[in-house]
Amino acid sequence: MDRSFWVGLAAGAAVGAGLPDMPPVKAPSTAQGNADADFGLDDEVLGEHFTRNVQFFGRPGQERIMGAFVIVVGLGGVGSHAAHLLLRSGVRKLRLIDFDQVSLSSLNRHALATRADVGMPKATCLKEHFKGIVPEAEVDARVAMYSEEAEEELLQGSPDFVLDAIDNIATKVALLAACKRRGIPVLCAAGAGAKADPTKVRIADLSESNVDPLARAVRHRLGRQLGIRGGIPVLLSTEKPRCRLVDIEEVGENPLDYQIVPNFRVRTIPVLGTMPAIFGMAAASYILCQLAQLPFHPEPIFKLVEGQYETQLQRLAERENLVYGNSEGPAVDLDDVIYLVRDVWRGLSAKGSRIVLPGGDKGFQRSLKDLTLTRWDGEHPSTVDNLVLLTFQEAEAHECSNLKDVKQTDPESFDRVMSARRRIHADLGILDKV
Structure with a gap:
């Protein structure tokens, strides 16, 4: 069966999709009308590639995704899986930001890295692998650490969404504050380490994030320093940590070997590779639904009798x-x-x-x-x-x-x-x- 059949199926899916009307959300600034001519559903290969997405979102929703610009900051287990699925789902432009390198110990949770990639910057690694998945996409790899000083350079270009997948409190706070100030939709990913239960993964407002230590610390600093106490969605797990942080010295390794940035990584946390992947998939799903203007409404965490x-x-x-x-x-x-x-x-x-x-x-x-x-x-x-x-x-x-x-x-x-x-x-x- 030739490709024209599948392209036709994708084009016609929107007619019968029957998707319900949802509350209006801000349309991606780069996604008005059809996506770029070189990255649209009329292309034979791309039309077939995104057939299932068109059937799910409808053609207008998928075109919004394909016209979007998303920034992912932090490309470890969570960020790499999220970026990977955003790419596979048709986000036209991705900016990938991380200062770190692929290590052997990160291969248990990274989305695409192999042993041959060890020592390569994580941003560069993903860009190289992405070329073989959706070569038409525009992938901007930045080997850099997010900071207040780098805000203008790293957030320029009117992004439609930002994913914060950083594991450092001060850097997360700076990024989230910048997104709030600039009016950029952002999703904050909390800690996936020391967790194992996928049924406890939730999306909640920052004001409900006490259950996660990383999110709790971020909320405290945002509230105390900037008066931001809510209005930011947070991806977290309500599961209590199953194990404690581990000092690198306890496993007989030199902490200086792990400090690409001074004082940035002094302790490690045990990570079951499945959980960062689940976090990344959940983040990508949330962002895609927002871009397509088909948002979902997470169940609240709080309990009432x-x-x-x-x-x-x-x-x-x-x-x-x-x-x-x-x-x-x-x-x-x-x-x-x-x-x-x-x-x-x-x-x-x-x-x-x-x-x-x-x-x-x-x-x-x-x-x-x-x-x-x-x-x-x-x-x-x-x-x-x-x-x-x-x-x-x-x-x-x-x-x-x-x-x-x-x-x-x-x-x-x-x-x-x-x-x-x-x-x-x-x-x-x-x-x-x-």
């Missing part, structure tokens, strides 16, 4: 009666309340800080004692798409205002609620009225 949901339903019924004179009760049941509190609002106020509220287990078992559900639009009933989670004080103020005032005085919260309503409509199949 059923009694807390029942309390929320009771509070809502009381507000309906006292504030709106509705003695028949809200137009939602307990399952709707669970969905709203846990999945939509994630136990956080829709108008207040996105920081985890006080609770047990270092914030992972949230306290809802100061929160209540209430109507977003007081002129419409308390349906599932017209309820927001607010503090009591915020609820009282909101119930005395109108949406036009809210839109003018608090546009950030207004946009957040409108986005959440679109998500609810998509999740529940409600005709979009927003």
